[in-house]
Amino acid sequence: MIEVLVQNESPYELPFYATKAAAGVDLKAVINSPLTLKPLERKIIGTGLKIALPEGYEAQVRPRSGLAAKHGISVLNAPGTIDADYRGEIGVLLVNLSNESFTIEPGERIAQLVLAKHEQIEWKLTAQLTETDRGAGGFGSTGKK
Secondary structure, eight states: OOOOEEEEOSSSOOOOOSSTTOSEEEEEOOOSSOEEEOTTOEEEEEEEEEEEOOTTEEEEEEOOHHHHHHHOEEETTSSEEEOTTOOSEEEEEEEEOSSSOEEEOTTOEEEEEEEEEOOOOOOOOOSOOOOOSSTTOOTTTTOOO
């Protein structure tokens, strides 16, 4: 477990893990009144949370599976990355990918936040890469089965 400094400017409790083995915590919509997303509409929804992550970590904003499966609501830039040096409010870029309007209620759980370690790249120029069986085979090159 890692300690993360947080400012909670929302009227809601801090996000928490719903189960012992959960990877993410749910983020809630901090809006004054219900907000309707029309089909294919997108909006940034505030969460009222500001965090200070240690260097070497990022927070990933991901869709909630239930909203995606039942209503076609997703996070447009999934996963959205919150860098360790960002100190502003966490916003969730929601999109309605369904054919029907969807209304978000104040305090509704709209996304998940997952903490992840990361490394930064130190580039090393080379004239040639090592060979592999796959080579440059890209999208779909390994087949379906």
